[in-house]
Amino acid sequence: MSGSTAADPALGAQILALLVEVAPDVDPAKVRPAEDFRQQFDFDSMDVFSFATALHAKFGIDIAERDYRELASLEKCVAYVAARLRAQESPATALKS
C-alpha cells in the first residue's frame, strides 16, 4: 500500500478487510489504494451502501449519505474514517487536557 494509507497501516488493513467482507469477489492483494473502487471493480451503489454499513458497524461512526463519495477509494476512505474517529475522540481529549 502507498499514499495516505501508509500513514495509518493498521487502519488501512482493517478497512481493506471490511471491503473484502462486503465484496468477497475482490482480491485484496490487487486493491490500488488511490484508484476509485468503481473503476477498479465495478463498484455499484449497493456495494457502496454495504461498505458504508460495514464501516458504521466496525467503527461506530455515522456516515451521512452525502459523504458516501468520501469512501470512493481506499485512500480516501482511510482519511475519512481517521478524521471521523478523531472528531469523536476530540471532546474526550478536550476534557482530559
Added chain:
Amino acid sequence: MPSLGADMEAGTLVEWRVQPGAHVRRGDVMALVDTEKGIIDIESFEDATVERLIVQPGARVPVGAILALFEGEPTKVAAPLAALRAQRVSPAARARAAQLGIDPQTVKGTGPQGAVTLQDVEQAPASQGPPPSPAAGRAGIRNAIAVSMSRSKREIPHYYLQLSMDLRPALDWLEQFNAARPVPERLLLAALFNKATARAAAEKPGFNGYYGKAGFEAVKPVHLGVAIALRGGGLVAPAIREADQKTLPMLMRELQDLVMRVRAGHMRSSEISSATITVTSLGDEGVDVVYPIIHPPQVAIVGFGSVVERPWAIDGRIEPRPLVSVTLAADHRVTDGRLGAQFLARIRDLLTRPEDL
C-alpha cells in the same frame, strides 16, 4: 435434483450439508450443487428427517433425480433413479475434460451407448471454437446466458415500451427517510423501483408468471427477479420471493443480502429458479435507457436507466427534474401494448407516492 432454471438439465453434487438422521426444516440448506450459474445452495422443500443420501459428492445427475430420501417416503426412489439418463462419460474422458475445462455432458459421444470417449473430449474444443478460459465458472455463466437469451430471442415476440418519469417526489421522500436513519436502515432507490414493479405486476394481469407448453400461466405471488451483474462480466437474476408483500426496508435488506451472496457464489435454490418477472437496472452505468430481454419462461422484464437531471415541462413551466426512463419488454403472446402502457403508468404512479409503497 431441482431445476434451477428453465434450461438446466443436470447438476453436480458438490457437498452434503446434512447427514442421515438430521432433522431439516423447510428452507434449510441441504447440499451444494454446481450448475452453469455457479454453486447453488439446495434447500429442503419440507420439514423432515433425512433417512439416506442417495447421490455421492462429485456425481452429476439430471434434473428430477432423487438426491436424498426423507423418512417415510420409501416408494419414491425407484422411478426417478431409473430415469437417470446423464450421458455416459469414460473416466479418462472425464479427467481430460476437467483438464480442458469443458463439460463432458455437452460433448457428443461416439462410444458404446453414446458414451463420451477420450477422443470425443479432445476433439470437442476444436469443434466448439477456442478452448474455454481457466475461469470455468465464468464460462458456465456465459453459456447459461447464451442459451437462455438465444431461446428468448428465438421464441418470444417481444414488444417494447418506454416511459420517462419524474423522480422528484421519490428522491425527496428517500432523502428525508434516509436522513433520519443510521446507515444500516437506509434505503437505495433500487428498493423503490423493485417495490413499485412488484406491486404493478401483482395488480396488472399478464406480466407475472410463466409461459409453458400450455401457454401463459399467471402466478399470484410476485417473485421478483433482480438482475445482478458479476464483476468482470456475466449476470444472474435470482428472485426476491413475494416481493409485492414486503415492506421497503425488508426489500432493501433482502436485496443487499442477495447481491453479496450472489457475488460470493452463494445463491439458494429457491431464489434461482422461481422468478416470475425480472427487473434490471443499469442506472449506475450512466446509460439513459435499457432495452432488456425477457428471461424465459417469464413474460416480462422492466428496465431502469440512469436518473439524470433534465428539463421537464410542468404546469406550463420548464423545470430541471431528475428523470428516469423505464422500459418494459413484454411477451406479445400474452399481452399487448395497451396493457403494457397501463403497467408502466402504474409503476410511475406508485413512484409518485413513495410513502404508500
